[in-house]
Amino acid sequence: MTVPELKSFLDEKADFYNNLSFIGDDPISVPHRFSLKQDIEIIGFLTATISWGNRKSIINDAEKMLNFMGNSPFDFIKNSSVKELNSLEKTGIHRTFNGEDFKEFVINLKRIYSQNESLENLFLMQNGEGNFYHALHRFRENFIGENLHRSRKHVSSTYKNSSAKRLMMFLRWMVRKDRKGVDFGLWHNIDQKYLSIPLDVHTGNISRKLHLIQRKQNDWKTVEEMDLILRKFNPEDPAKYDFALFGLGVSKDF
Template sequence: MPGRSPVSAAPSPAVRELLEAKYQQFNRPDFITPDPVSIPHRFTKRQDIEIAGFFAAILAWGQRKTIINKCLELMELMSGTPYDFVRNHSASDLKSLMTFKHRTFNDTDLLYFIHFLQEHYQHYESLEDAFLPSGYARNPTVEAGLIHFHNYFCDSPYFPLRTRKHIATPARKSTCKRLNMFLRWMVRKDACGVDFGLWTRLSPAQLVCPCDVHVERVARHLGLIKRPVSDWSMALELTEVLRTLDPQDPVKYDFALFGLGVSLEV
């Protein structure tokens, strides 16, 4: 289980009923098209899904329509085959990436991401290994995995310091919203088909709820969060409350909180 944080009171029956209803409403295939998760859903090969999903999560900053368009642009720059591009690109292929920019994510960041992924896939079949620190079976926490991933990602003589801001870590008290969303996509699996469930060495029970502005706003309105600041401890607090509703799959309620935040002014 993730490290503990002070927990708000268990949700009232009315809040439980609302969250369950909204989870059922939003966790369905029609959620995919207007969401960044639609980017990895364009692929069938495991590694393509991982890479497309990783970029879609990292670039998930701003309006969803803009995020999707920028991700589609990036996939096109990678010839529509991200895994093949990562593994087999030439120096001339990289020149096409020099035009890419999304908010503060620029070509310097992108080139390092490509370098990191190429190095990783030369040694591993899956990106899941990047989130599994040594001895993870004895200490199976997402917190440890995210800290390990940050350190692993940055551990290169070619790492540009400016790129550090794009890979959050609990060690700096970040909520790690985008990486937690990526983990949800890769680890959760149910009959609804939104999340992929490709990774099996982490379990849905271990996941931490992605806390974007929509989720946080609704969670506070419903009394699920008491911590006044938005940080890693807040993400743990919310997840612990959601775990009282479903210990095996607490982050399924991300659908409910996010969906309510997008569709309602609360």
């Protein structure tokens, strides 16, 4: 395909997959059950954190966390007792993300929301930054704090060249806004033009087949390589192509 043909193809596929029918089988369906901003942020972040593997399993395990929080994430984060938090340690959540990790995440979120109205404050970019490389590192440092708990492995480090797929997916959910109704567009102090594709096995493999990227690794350098072309295709909304690449990978249409 020529570059104009590739852009046209990806635009068509992005529009095809970016619709309300996408929600039902995707982890984003979990935060879509809520209307309160903080509820959406909290369960969105927790769901994104466990988003690896089978999507049905991810949704089921996100529901486990919701059940433990009484289906009121923000209220639980604010008001959970020590006894309730300790009870989380005995739970199994999702693969290597266990009850002890869940408890630590809740404790960290409790601290953050005691100081901030929204998680958005922890993801803000600074002047001169063109992507989330530094912002995601600052978020990680703020979220983990000085506690070297085992749960820190579930928060990707861009400074270690991670693609930070799950954090980028969470950012897409919170920041990106259009008329399709899939992404929330809750956050207004971060411009969606700076979003990158949540790079994983599916999006990486399809991107290589389409010659969007050359690098073999699914790491942050590859995220930046993909940014170079996708931001030319759509400077104001490059992350919309996540729908095209992920949809093509899952559906095996390409």
